[in-house]
Amino acid sequence: MKNEYAIGVDIGGTNIRAAMVSFSKEGGYTVKMKVKKSTGSEPLAVLHKILDSIFSRHPEVNGIGLATAGIIDRQKGIVIRSPNIPKFSGVNLKSEMANRYKTFVVVENDANASAIGEKCAGAGKDFKNFVILTLGTGIGGGIVINNRLLPVAAEIGHMSINANGQPCACGNVGCLESYASATALIGNAVASIEKDSSSMLKNLYSGNFYKINSEDIYNAALEGDSLSRTVLREAGKNLGIGIANIINILSPDAIILAGGLSSAWNIYIDAALKEAEKRALKELFSNAKIIPSILGDEAGIIGAARFVFDKMSEHHSIKVS
Ligand SMILES: [Zn+2]
Numbered sequence: 001m002k003n004e005y006a007i008g009v010d011i012g013g014t015n016i017r018a019a020m021v022s023f024s025k026e027g028g029y030t031v032k033m034k035v036k037k038s039t040g041s042e043p044l045a046v047l048h049k050i051l052d053s054i055f056s057r058h059p060e061v062n063g064i065g066l067a068t069a070g071i072i073d074r075q076k077g078i079v080i081r082s083p084n085i086p087k088f089s090g091v092n093l094k095s096e097m098a099n100r101y102k103t104f105v106v107v108e109n110d111a112n113a114s115a116i117g118e119k120c121a122g123a124g125k126d127f128k129n130f131v132i133l134t135l136g137t138g139i140g141g142g143i144v145i146n147n148r149l150l151p152v153a154a155e156i157g158h159m160s161i162n163a164n165g166q167p168c169a170c171g172n173v174g175c176l177e178s179y180a181s182a183t184a185l186i187g188n189a190v191a192s193i194e195k196d197s198s199s200m201l202k203n204l205y206s207g208n209f210y211k212i213n214s215e216d217i218y219n220a221a222l223e224g225d226s227l228s229r230t231v232l233r234e235a236g237k238n239l240g241i242g243i244a245n246i247i248n249i250l251s252p253d254a255i256i257l258a259g260g261l262s263s264a265w266n267i268y269i270d271a272a273l274k275e276a277e278k279r280a281l282k283e284l285f286s287n288a289k290i291i292p293s294i295l296g297d298e299a300g301i302i303g304a305a306r307f308v309f310d311k312m313s314e315h316h317s318i319k320v321s
Pocket of ligand 1: 157158168169170171172175
């Protein structure tokens with residue numbers, strides 16, 4: 001029998017990635033026609049270009065799953081607010097794509113799509129209840145309970161961890177992502193270099209500190225740079241406060257850590273685990289396995305494609321019953 005494919009698209013602030021994905025009954029998946037393009041200043045045009053090229057060769061696909069950062073009205077397929085891609089705020093991506101490609105379209109938040117991806121084919125496979133945290137420029141979240149994605153915002157990055165804390169782009173103060181994201185890490189490192197000039201970060205980019213990224217900080221930390229180690233540990237500790245809150249509220253079987261920062265396991269994540277253990281209820285903490293993502297940056301694509309098939313079968317069963 002011919003494989004059935006859906007297109008999964010992960011729309012990020014920097015890149016748009018897409019691929020055709022099919023799933024086997026045994027839980028495996030196949031990816032083909034992988035595309036990655038810079039999001040640029042006209043994301044809708046880039047999205048059309050990518051999908052045009054896939055449809056011109058494979059008009060038989062079953063549908064399109066779009067995963068994007070921000071608050072989504074998944075019923076209508078509207079991006080209500082997208083902080084990373086302001087041009088998508090208010091856009092009805094579902095009708096836009098459905099009209100152009102005459103196919104079934106679903107829209108989901110990117111971290112939620114990653115949760116679906118990890119559930120069907122990655123680190124969440126064996127867990128009935130888990131939470132995924134995507135640790136990057138911002139912090140996203142997705143919650144799976146009883147093997148199903150909770151259709152909620154799960155904006156875990158905007159959980160307050162400091163009553164009088166730093167202002168966040170969302171309008172609140174003291175949000176987790178203002179303390180534990182890559183953006184926070186870089187901001188703290190740059191502020192510290194300006195005060196303490198002994199750090200090896202000072203020699204990077206001919207002193208143009210504003211080019212420093214989270215990987216530079218991690219690499220310097222591994223080489224023993226104390227400023228880098230301190231900012232990573234501090235960010236990790238703050239992440240641990242967020243993790244303890246999640247464990248106490250949801251008592252998940254697992255917390256899956258995804259996104260670029262999750263690879264900084266042996267300083268940043270270690271500090272997070274220590275802090276979470278200190279703060280969470282003991283019994284709940286010991287039940288929660290804290291593990292890295294398996295699908296990495298493919299999780300959003302795979303989850304978005306999977307969401308197409310899940311929603312199609314839901315529609316079908318509603319019609320039948
Ligand atoms: Zn916030």
